[in-house]
Amino acid sequence: MNQSTLSSVSAAALLAFCHLPGHAAGDDDTPFSLKLSETVTYDTNYARNTEDQAEVVSSTAVTLGLDKSYGRQNYEISGRFGIDKHKNFKNQDNNNYDLSAGFTSGIASNWAVALNGSTSERLNSVENNSLSNRLAKNIATSHNVGANVQYGVAGRWSLLGSLGMARNSYSLASYEYQNREQNSGGLRLVYNTSDLLSFGVGVSTASSKYPNNIIAGVPEEIKQRSLDFTTNWQVTGFSRLDAILSYAKNKYKSDSNADFKGFTGRLNWDYKPTGLTTYSLSAARSTNNDGSGTGLRNNLGDYEQMIGRNIDTTINSVTTSVDGRMRWAPTAKLGFTAGLGWDRYDVTTSRTVATFGPSGKTSSDYTVVSLSSDYNFSRAIAVGCTIQQYKQSAESNPQVSTNTQRVGHDGRQFSCNASFTID
Secondary structure, eight states: OOHHHHHHHHHHHHHHHHTSOOOOTTOOSOOEEEEEEEEEEEETTTTOSTTOOOEEEEEEEEEEEEEEEETTEEEEEEEEEEEEEESSOGGGOEEEEEEEEEEEEEETTTEEEEEEEEEEEEEOOGGGSOGGGTTOOOEEEEEEEEEEEEEOSSSSEEEEEEEEEEEEEESSGGGGGGOEEEEEEEEEEEEESSSSEEEEEEEEEEEEEEEEEEETTEEEEEEEEEEEEEEEEEEETTEEEEEEEEEEEEEESSOGGGOEEEEEEEEEEEEOSSSSEEEEEEEEEEESOSSSSOSGGGOOGGGHHHHTTOOOEEEEEEEEEEEEEEEEOSSSSEEEEEEEEEEEEEEEEEEOOGGGOOOEEEEEEEEEEEEEEEEESSSSEEEEEEEEEEEEOOOSSTTSOOSSOOOOEEEEEEEEEEEEEEO
């Protein structure tokens, strides 16, 4: 997800906050929380390739939080520190953390402001590493700050503005070309037809720079502009729908042939017909040329040493995703969740470098099925287990080199967790 999309999400959160009833000072008797957790995962294909290399991972974490309301203001601070240990691939052992802070406040009679910031450090997912170096220890670090301002807290019309800044970097020297600096902004006008239905239209922009990805003597830069349409609909007391449709245009500094324009978007629907069962469905369409740091020119991987960075390439990759989930909670303490996810990757390439093979089209699919259960012994103690089956199909046209080198593989993942929380 790119930073402009994050700004849209946080702006929506600001809208939701501003329509909540006011909080009085002292409403929160225990604003602090402490959580200790342990998760053990067994994966039959940890490296996500054809070799089926199994692994057991132990993840231990401690999380501290503060959620305090004071008048029209709300303060949130969260910090998580974790330690991951691997049984077979010791080089994957790592410490990781997530820190975040947010502030939301009403101003005067019709204004509201939200500020947020976060930083994190964790092991880069092995499937995002190059195929020849799947199990490299590659630490990904991320820093984000954002601000949202809303005019029109209570009324038919609202105007929301957002600004954001993100910095991503990688520890592995061969991945430093993916280091990214992104600035974003957006402006959206929202019309509330009622308390149950709203529509919005706005514009957003994101500029992504890759200071270590030198092409034709200059760092790569991608500029995105999009026109966004949004809606939120509380259909009934049991059903809710929200969606965003964007028409985006992206321009590459290094190669105008790589420019992209087209529709992207997402849709989320939740339905709870009874107090025991909840259904949710989400669908999304996205392009790798969205300034998020993906794509061949920002993920050269194995090709880098073969021909260097003097590449003439046009690549458009569109991902279509559908995810469904059903949760059944027969008691207040016990719950079961079944999930089904499907991703479709369609890639079109046009290259003049013979090393890459012919231009053309290729596609592949990723499917994951999961079943999980959770049990809360008390407010403080909770346990749960998950079983997951995943499968990635091979490229339909293996002669065409794609941006992520997807290979056919499948596997199963089993995990159990336990946590102790004081709040």
